[in-house]
Amino acid sequence: MALRQAKMAVLRCAEATGASRWLARTEWRRNKLLILCYHGVSRFDEHHWGSLYISEAIFRRRMEVLREERCNVLPIGEAIERLRDGTLPERAVVITFDDGTHDFFSVSFPILEEFGYPVTLYLTTYYVEFHRPVxxxxxxxxxxxxxxxxxxxxxxxxxxxxxxxxxxxxxxxxxxxxxxxxxxxxxxxxxxxxxxxxxxxxxxxxxxxRRVLQLITPEEATDLARRGVNLEFHTHRHRVYRSREHMFAELEDNRRRLVAYGAREPKHFCYTGGFFLPQHPGFLKEYGIVSATTCFPGLCTAESDLMRLPRLVDTMGLTELEFRGWLRGISAMLPLRRVRQEEGQLVDE
Ligand SMILES: [Zn+2]
Incomplete structure (x- = not known):
């Protein structure tokens, strides 16, 4: 708690002195990429329940702040290429959503469309076909x-x-x-x-x-793909496995469906629950995955391992000052909270 207060004080000071605004315009920030992570945007009371959901008002406000800060929101494929080539535009940001709950279709995507921001949906597909709450x-x-x-x-x-x-x-x-x-x-x-x-x-x-905690249907996934959403890997059963054989089968189950819904050659992956074993980055690379995102906060640099990219999970608990700090880059310089790896998504096979 004391650390949080100290960080807020630094952010306020950087704001008051113009230091964070200055940092946002430097080469240092231009060579970095911020990947944002969302799960759900609330339709009812979900944002009061836990950290997976944020309210519609906060989500809309975040999108406005991206515009106020003149961030360049890029599709993930282009962002990764330009990160590698050193040709990122100023204040580059990628917006990603995990899982594919129904509110992505009914709440978040219409807002993103309104702002004209490209978005990646890491879609787990089992519950896309089984229409019950996850x-x-x-x-x-x-x-x-x-x-x-x-x-x-x-x-x-x-x-x-x-x-x-x-x-x-x-x-x-x-x-x-x-x-x-x-x-x-x-x-x-x-x-x-x-x-x-x-x-x-x-x-x-x-x-x-009311489709609370249900995923989008195949028809909705197809509609989203047609409207420009980038559908990418998040495994079929929201699980990872120890063995190469099981991981490949799981990726293939996911890929087949994504392609059937109209995804164009999915190539990017997001670790379920942010969890991975030391062997997973190698398996993904071998399978042909180009990038894999984690839930470790940070900015991506040209030196980042593309199979372990940091990503900021945005929550109701993050203040607007902290959010702006991430867009400008200063938050990445402050001590970061340790993120625990939960084994909940791992199957022992
Ligand atoms: Zn997930």
């Missing part, structure tokens, strides 16, 4: 909706769990473990979500009708 985040969202009650579910939980923040995390982990141990199918997991909702007195069918 299990892991839906589990966490339902528990949040039921916050401050007590969940009794003897089949799944050893003991009743009070749904405060820590309890919700414990309960989500136990429910996910339960689904994995029983090797539940998509439909089985969906039944489990429906039972959870009933226990928490939440109308699950209504949540499904």
């Amino acid at each position: 299990f892991d985040p839906a589990c966490s969202y339902l528990l949040w909706k039921g916050r401050d009650t007590t969940l009794r579910w003897p089949e799944v939980l050893d003991a009743p769990v009070a749904l405060d923040a820590a309890g919700r995390e414990r309960a989500a982990a136990a429910i996910i473990r339960y689904a994995i141990a029983r090797k539940l199918s998509g439909a089985g997991k969906d039944d489990l979500l429906a039972s959870l909702a009933t226990r928490l007195d939440i109308d699950y069918q209504d949540m499904c009708r």
Whole structure:
């Protein structure tokens, strides 16, 4: 917390003295690329639930700030080429979205279109074809909706769990473990979500009708590709594997669908949950992937490893001053928060 306050003080000072504005116009910044990461833009209350969502007002404001700061928003392919060639324009930025929840189609993309910004959607495809809420985040969202009650579910939980923040995390982990141990199918997991909702007195069918935490459909993906969205790799099942063979099969499952939806030769990848093993960058390169983004904050330079590119995850917790600091480059000079690698997306095969 003290570090955050110190960073804010530096940013305020750099703003007041004109130092951050000056930095934004230097060669130092011109040779760097900022890749922004978003997951969802809220349609209902999702931005109050966790860090995956931001509100529509904040998202719109961020897009305005990009314009105020005269950033050059580039498609990812062009940005990577120019990063390598040393021909980036001033204040280069790439906008990426992960996963492909329905709100990308109904909220975020119309805003991006309005501003004329190119965008990359790293699309995970299993739930594009299975039209139900995505299990892991839906589990966490339902528990949040039921916050401050007590969940009794003897089949799944050893003991009743009070749904405060820590309890919700414990309960989500136990429910996910339960689904994995029983090797539940998509439909089985969906039944489990429906039972959870009933226990928490939440109308699950209504949540499904409103398409909360559901992904876009194949038709919507095709429509987005036609309107210029760059559809790229994020694995089919939102999973990574230890072996080359399984990783290649997973990429191929994802690629086949992206191409069927109208994607033009997907070549860029985003690590699921930001997680990767030491062997993954090599596998991706061998498969023909040109770039892979992480969730480690930072600016990309000509020396960055293209299979481990840093990316700024934008959240409700980031102030406008900090956001501007990233566009101008000064935030990248301040001490950065360590990002933990979560193994949740790894399958032991
Ligand atoms: Zn993801």
